[in-house]
Amino acid sequence: MAISEHDVRHVALLARLALTNEQVQHLARELSSILDHIGEIQALDLDGVEPTSHPFPVRNVMRRDEVRPGLSRDLALKNAPEARDGAFVIPRIVGAEEGA
């Protein structure tokens, strides 16, 4: 299964990774080679087999909706690259005119 550089750029955008041209070329080759190998399972006849997402059956685990101590705001912000007034600081998302 050959993966083109165009495919790599598309997936990199989905994965939110700004790759260099060199990385794109490299990954196109590497991912093609890996998928060539692991694509072997496409040849297995798995019609009618149920997919497994978890090693054994699990149920939803419920508990009472009670207020309990959690991570404090100070600790939650401790590793923030930028924080101010008890909040994470991020670049502007909405344009100045739209946000006004």
Added chain:
Amino acid sequence: MMSGRTIADMTAVEVRDAIERKEVSAREVAEAALARVEELDAHVHAFNQVCPDLALQAAARIDAMVAAGEALPPLAGVPAGIKDNMNLVGTRTTCSSRILQDYESVYTCTAVQRLLDAGALPVGKCNLDEFAFGSSTENSAFGPTRNPWDLERVPGGSSGGSAAAVAARMVAVSLGSDTGGSIRQPGALTGTVAVKPTYGRVSRYGLVAFASSLDQIGPFARTVEDAALVLQAIAGKDPLDATSVDEPVDDYRAALDAGVEGLRVGLVTDMLDIEGCAAEVREAVEGAARTLAALGAEVGEVALPMSRHGLSAYYIIGPAEASSNLARFDGIRYGHRVKDAEDVLDLYMRSRAEGFGPESIRRIMLGTYALSAGYYEAYYGQAQKTRTLIIREFAEAFERFDVLLTPTSPTVAFKLGEKASDPLAMYLSDVYTIPLNLAGLPGISVPVGLCPSTGLPIGAQIAARHFDEAAMFRAAAALERALALDMVPPLVRK
């Protein structure tokens, strides 16, 4: 001091007993461990961070208990290493990644807390392949860990630091995490005892997630008994991890003396035939089967033909789950952030590209591709169905056998750089361990020999039914006793 052996050479059981008998203080044990790290870690690089203050504080608590005549907990004064993807307040949790290199733990992982509650002394945080992606610990952003048996060779991975720290006697025990073999494979390559418990046996709360349906925390130790004691301490339901299972925890120590009389052992013959399995590994594992038979086990042969597709299924499911889990590293709430972002998308894309190393990028890309529109069914869907058949195949094998025996890894420790440029060759070193993660089964790697040509350790993997860790400890303890191998690496002998 013990006769002829240093404190650092003592097992966890010996340390606790010596402290209880007041032959040594916990403070002396902590100091001995820290001195060994100081002496050897410049060569081995098992640790990303050493935490002498935490170790000495924990030792002081144990010594106060001794002075007060209180009963000591099961791992009192035992020096321990912790893989650097588990949170411990007072330490950084870096996952050996640039994206988290300054991350300070703000809470403590349940398994780590239970280890400390059992009296262990936290010596430091152990190196790993970045985010546990790898089989050699070469993918660490902070440089590789080296194998105490031969400093030109890798210790395996991803928990290579945890394995090397125990093998080099810097700590008596350590915690690792295992998603596709990341505890058992380095265990085999460093001559240590290494356990991946049943999925759900140990809480994953506070472990940085790689693949949530596969990850499990487990111990490294130099004896089966020490490994059993650590698992005993960390196992059990945790309200903070909804996937931890509320099943009774067996008395593992009691299993150690049970012997293997009548235990049904299945030697997985088609796995021994896999291309790439070294002759010396095959011979050592077949030798282990003969030893178990001589001890009274009923040894038979079994084939697991679906398991050979496990590698492919794993390299779809693992990266798929990882790509989702690693979406949280976005430069907003924690981790590396570029300084001059134009907008939020630019911030995400460049912070992540700068922060993640090459293998993390490879896995995120592979997983995102496998989950993307048009390919989902061909890869992820097909892998999940393969997983179903692997689980079924194991269930059938466990109708005939109590434990299954395979090599842990197809080769002994390889040289640094040998597989670094060939991701596929690296992935193959987990071919025996991966099927257990896909099926959620427990497995232990126990040393079964030294390679005649290189003198390097060889491990065998013993798998058991879900939550039947006792059976695997039983077989491993019998093998350990019968083989009586000298597993002291040359670095420590000097």
